[in-house]
Amino acid sequence: MRLPWSQADPPRQPKVPLAGRIPPEPFPPERTSGLVSYPPPEQWDDWTEYEATAWPRRVERRYSLVPTICFNCEAACGLLAYIDQETLQIRKFEGNPYHPASRGRNCAKGPATLNQVNDPERILYPLRRVGERGGGRWERVSWEAVLDDLAARMRRAIVEGRRTEIVYHVGRPGEDGYMDRVLPAWGVDGHNSHTNVCSSAARTGYALWMGNDRPSPDYANARFILLVSSHLETGHYFNPHAQRIVEARLAGAKLAVMDPRLSNTASNADYWLPTWPGSEAAVLLAMANVILQEERFDAAFLRRWVNWEEFLRDQHPDGPLTFERFVRVLKEHYARYTPEFAEQESRLPAATIVAVAREIAAAGSRFAAHIWRAAAAGNLGGWQVARALFFLSVLTGAVATPGGTAPNLWNKFIPMPWRKPPPHRVWNELLWPREYPLAHHEMSYLLPHFLKEGRGRLEVYFTRVYNPVWTNPDGFSWIEVLKDETKIGLHACLTPTWSETAWFADYVLPMGHGPERHDTFSYETHAAQWLGFRQPVLRVLRERRGERFTFTYEANPGEVWEENEFWIELSWRIDPDGSLGIRHYFESPYRPGEKLTVEEYYRWMFENSVPGLPEAAAREGLTPLEYMRRYTAFEIKTGAYRDHEAELTPEELAGARVDPETGLITTDQPAQPREAKPAIGLSLDATRRPIGVMVDGRPRVGFPTPSRKLEFYSRTLKEWGWPEEAIPNYIRSHVHAGAIDSRRGEFVLLPTFRLPTLIHTRSGNSKWLNEISHSNPLWIHTSDAQRLGVQTGDLVKVITEIGHFVTRAWVTEAIMPGVVACSHHLGRWRLAEQAGMERWSSALVELTQEPGPTGEGHRWRLRQVQGVRPWPSTDADSERVWWQDPGVHQNLAFPVHPDPVSGQHCWHQQVRVERAGPDDRYGDVVVDTGKAMAVYRQWLALTRPGPGPDGTRRPFWLFRPYRPAPEAYLVSRGSGDPGAGVSA
Numbered sequence: 001m002r003l004p005w006s007q008a009d010p011p012r013q014p015k016v017p018l019a020g021r022i023p024p025e026p027f028p029p030e031r032t033s034g035l036v037s038y039p040p041p042e043q044w045d046d047w048t049e050y051e052a053t054a055w056p057r058r059v060e061r062r063y064s065l066v067p068t069i070c071f072n073c074e075a076a077c078g079l080l081a082y083i084d085q086e087t088l089q090i091r092k093f094e095g096n097p098y099h100p101a102s103r104g105r106n107c108a109k110g111p112a113t114l115n116q117v118n119d120p121e122r123i124l125y126p127l128r129r130v131g132e133r134g135g136g137r138w139e140r141v142s143w144e145a146v147l148d149d150l151a152a153r154m155r156r157a158i159v160e161g162r163r164t165e166i167v168y169h170v171g172r173p174g175e176d177g178y179m180d181r182v183l184p185a186w187g188v189d190g191h192n193s194h195t196n197v198c199s200s201a202a203r204t205g206y207a208l209w210m211g212n213d214r215p216s217p218d219y220a221n222a223r224f225i226l227l228v229s230s231h232l233e234t235g236h237y238f239n240p241h242a243q244r245i246v247e248a249r250l251a252g253a254k255l256a257v258m259d260p261r262l263s264n265t266a267s268n269a270d271y272w273l274p275t276w277p278g279s280e281a282a283v284l285l286a287m288a289n290v291i292l293q294e295e296r297f298d299a300a301f302l303r304r305w306v307n308w309e310e311f312l313r314d315q316h317p318d319g320p321l322t323f324e325r326f327v328r329v330l331k332e333h334y335a336r337y338t339p340e341f342a343e344q345e346s347r348l349p350a351a352t353i354v355a356v357a358r359e360i361a362a363a364g365s366r367f368a369a370h371i372w373r374a375a376a377a378g379n380l381g382g383w384q385v386a387r388a389l390f391f392l393s394v395l396t397g398a399v400a401t402p403g404g405t406a407p408n409l410w411n412k413f414i415p416m417p418w419r420k421p422p423p424h425r426v427w428n429e430l431l432w433p434r435e436y437p438l439a440h441h442e443m444s445y446l447l448p449h450f451l452k453e454g455r456g457r458l459e460v461y462f463t464r465v466y467n468p469v470w471t472n473p474d475g476f477s478w479i480e481v482l483k484d485e486t487k488i489g490l491h492a493c494l495t496p497t498w499s500e501t502a503w504f505a506d507y508v509l510p511m512g513h514g515p516e517r518h519d520t521f522s523y524e525t526h527a528a529q530w531l532g533f534r535q536p537v538l539r540v541l542r543e544r545r546g547e548r549f550t551f552t553y554e555a556n557p558g559e560v561w562e563e564n565e566f567w568i569e570l571s572w573r574i575d576p577d578g579s580l581g582i583r584h585y586f587e588s589p590y591r592p593g594e595k596l597t598v599e600e601y602y603r604w605m606f607e608n609s610v611p612g613l614p615e616a617a618a619r620e621g622l623t624p625l626e627y628m629r630r631y632t633a634f635e636i637k638t639g640a641y642r643d644h645e646a647e648l649t650p651e652e653l654a655g656a657r658v659d660p661e662t663g664l665i666t667t668d669q670p671a672q673p674r675e676a677k678p679a680i681g682l683s684l685d686a687t688r689r690p691i692g693v694m695v696d697g698r699p700r701v702g703f704p705t706p707s708r709k710l711e712f713y714s715r716t717l718k719e720w721g722w723p724e725e726a727i728p729n730y731i732r733s734h735v736h737a738g739a740i741d742s743r744r745g746e747f748v749l750l751p752t753f754r755l756p757t758l759i760h761t762r763s764g765n766s767k768w769l770n771e772i773s774h775s776n777p778l779w780i781h782t783s784d785a786q787r788l789g790v791q792t793g794d795l796v797k798v799i800t801e802i803g804h805f806v807t808r809a810w811v812t813e814a815i816m817p818g819v820v821a822c823s824h825h826l827g828r829w830r831l832a833e834q835a836g837m838e839r840w841s842s843a844l845v846e847l848t849q850e851p852g853p854t855g856e857g858h859r860w861r862l863r864q865v866q867g868v869r870p871w872p873s874t875d876a877d878s879e880r881v882w883w884q885d886p887g888v889h890q891n892l893a894f895p896v897h898p899d900p901v902s903g904q905h906c907w908h909q910q911v912r913v914e915r916a917g918p919d920d921r922y923g924d925v926v927v928d929t930g931k932a933m934a935v936y937r938q939w940l941a942l943t944r945p946g947p948g949p950d951g952t953r954r955p956f957w958l959f960r961p962y963r964p965a966p967e968a969y970l971v972s973r974g975s976g977d978p979g980a981g982v983s984a
C-alpha cells in the first residue's frame, strides 16, 4: 500500500524492526477493530474513543481528527488534533503518520501544544499600552484600530523615503516564503532575524563550501555519524533526525559526539569526544590529516568536484596544474595538524582522534555529519569548525550520497507563490553594517548598540515570535533602547505568549499557536523533498460543517489571529488606492482587483507550483487544497541524491558560454525558478549568470558557488580581507585554554545547551513541559567543585565581563574539568504578579537601575521576589503546581561577542566562579550596560569592513535573506531610500 503523500516510492523501511514504529503497511488489516497504532484517515471525520477521565467506566467520545503541524521547533512534525464533536474543544494532539518526516512520532513538545492553546493566562485580545512604555498598564483594543494606526505610520515612512525605519524582527519563522513576499512588496530592507545568535557561524562554514548554508545528513543510511554537539538530539530537527539516527544505529552504524558536556546523545554514542571549547577545528583537521596521510580519501570525487585548480592557480601558481600536485600541497599543509597537536589543544587523546578518523574513512561515502550551534556558535572563528567538519565529508566523497551529507536545498522545496514582488532597492545599514560584509545574517543583536551610537532610528518595529530581552545577550541594553521612544517610535509585538520583550511594547498582538494558523514549509529532515501545510484546526472543522469565517481569529480562542491575514490587511491599508504599488501584491488571483484571502493564497500555490500535487489530489477526487487540508503534507521527491551530477538540458545550454580555463558555464537567459528562493550563485553582472560547470567533458549543474564546485579554497574570503582563512583552518578561540587561569577561579562557560523538553519562550505557557524541566543549575566538574569548596545545591556566583549571575551548582563528572555549563532555556521573569507573563514558568522579580560608574549606561539589578507558586485559575492544575524554581536568566549578564567574519554572537565566555556571598540571592543578575558597550567596541575593532574589491557591500553570490536588487549592493548608491514615493 502506498502512502497518499507519496509521489514516488514508498518510504524506505528501517532495516530492523523498531518497537512502536509505523508498521510496514500503514494500517494493519484489523485496523477497524482492536488496537491500532493510528486511526486510519478514512475514519478521521468520525473517530470514537473511550474517555480517559471517566475510567473505569467505558464512556465513548466522538472526535473529528484534523491534521496540522507542530510549531514548537523547526522540525515541523505532523500533529493530529482530536476535536470533541460535541464541545468543539481540542482534547489532545497526537502524531500524524502521514507526515513523511515525523511519520507519526513527536517529542514531548508536540502533544504539549494543548497546554499552549488552553493556557488560562494566554493573551486573547490585542492590547495597547497605557502610560509610559514598560509601565505595565494595558487596555484592550480592536484589530481595526491597531491596523489603522500601524498602516498610517508605515505609509508615512514609505512616502517620506524612510524605508529603513520599518523593521520586522523574527525569532522562530516557522514558515517559508510568506514574508519573502510581504517585505519586498513594501519595498523595505526590513527583515531582521534571530539567526546571528543561533546558527550564522555554521551557516557561514557550509555556505562557503557549497553555496547552501545548511547540511542535510542522510542519517538513516549512514555507517558512521559524527555530531559536533548534542544539538541534533535536543533542538534542531530533533525528532525526524533522532528517529533516523536510531534506525541507523540499529542497523549497525556507529555514532560519535563531540561535546565538552556528556549530553543525552553523547551518553548513547559509541564515542564521546569531550574537547576543550573552541579546539574542535584542530581535532577535525587532525582527522583530515590522518585520512590524507593514510591515502584513504576519495581521489575521484576530489578531482571532479573540488575547486583545486582555482586554488593552485591563485595560491600556488609556480608549478603544474595537476591533481597530484594538489594532493601533495594538501598533505603538506595539513601535516601540521598532528593528532598530538590536536590532543594538546583539545585534551582529547591522540589515539582516539586517529581511531575516529579511521572509522570515518571506513564509512567512506556513508559518513554523515552535522554541526549547527554548539562549537560553531560558541567560539570566535566557530565558522571554521563547520568548514573543517565538512572537509571530512568532502575527503570521503560523502557529499549528497546515500548515507552522506547533502546541501539542504536539495532536500527542501519552497513553492512559488502568487505574484512575487521584485527585490527591494534599499540597503539597511542598521541590519547589514559595513563592518560585517560577510555576516551570514543581519547583525540583529547589535541593534541596541547601533541605535545608542546614533546610526539610525526606527519608526515601526515589529517583533514576531521573538523575545530579544530574554533570548539575546545583553538584555538590559535592549530594555534601555526599547524604552526610548526617540529611538523606536512604535513597537508592535506579535506573539502567541507573553514575554519579557512584550512588556516593553506599544501593542501586544496575540498570534496563533501551531493549530491556529496557516503556514507552508519544508525542511531537510531526510533525503527527500516534502511540503508541509499548517492549518487552523477549529476553523477547518467548522468550515467543513458549513460555517463561514472572514478571518481565522473568528474561529480561534478570543481574537487570536494568524500573521498571514494580518499582513494582508495591513498591506492593503498602507496602500488603499494602489498608488504605492503595494496593494497589487495583495489582490486575489481569482477575483481581479479584490483583496486576497489566505485560502486563495494557498489554493493558488497548491494548484500551480507543487509538482505532482494536483495529480495526486485528483486520484483521490480532491482539489489540491482539499488534499493538503486532509493530509497537511506532500512528499514531492524521495531518494534525493547527487543532484550536482545532473546534466544541463539542451534548452538550458542554448546560448550558454563555457569558460575555457575554468569550465564555468554561464548564460544570459533569465532564471525561471519554480521555487520561491532565488537561485544562489547569481553574479552581480545580471547579464550572465553561472548555471553549471564542465566536469569530465560533460555540462553538470554542480553546486551554487562561484566556481559551481565545492570550494575548498574561497577566493571570496581572500578578496574580502581574510586571505589567511581562505581554506579550512583552525582559529584559536577567545576561550582557548591558554587564556583561562584556573588558579584564579576562571572557567569557560558553555551557556548554549538545550533541554529536549523546552522551547525558548513558547514553552513558558506549557504546564506539562515546565513540570518536567524547570531548573538550569551550573554543571561543574567534581575536581573543580572540590577546589572551590562547592557541593551540589550550593549557591555560586558566575562573574562575567559585565556583571554576574547567581545560581546553584550541580557537581558532576559529565563535564570537562575547567568548563562549566548552564542551559539557556530557563530564568523567565515578570514584573507584576498578575500580568505580563504566564505563571507556570516565571519568577516575580524587581528591577532596579542606577547610573553606571562610567557615565555611560546603567547599573541594573534583577532580583527574584518569589519563584513559581500555585495560583487560582480556570485550570485546576494551576493550584497543583509543586515546582518553585524558575531557573536563572543568565543571558542578561552576557556582553555581545560578534564574530568579525560570520557575525555570529560567540556565546562561550571566560567567567570566574566563586561561592556566593552573604548579599547574593538565587537568581540575582547584576549588569553594567556601560561595560557592555565597551565590550561591544572591543569586538567591533576586530572587523575588516567593506566595501569589497568591486565596490559592493557584500559578495553578491553569497546567500542573503531578502536579497535586494543588484544596485543596492553598490556602496556608491548610499543606504537610504531610492526615492520617496517610488513604487515598490
Ligand code: SF4
Binding pocket: 070, 071, 072, 073, 074, 075, 076, 077, 102, 105, 106, 107, 108, 109, 110, 111, 237, 238, 239, 240
Ligand atoms: S521535534 Fe517536537 S517540538 Fe519539534 S516539531 Fe517535532 S514534535 Fe514539535
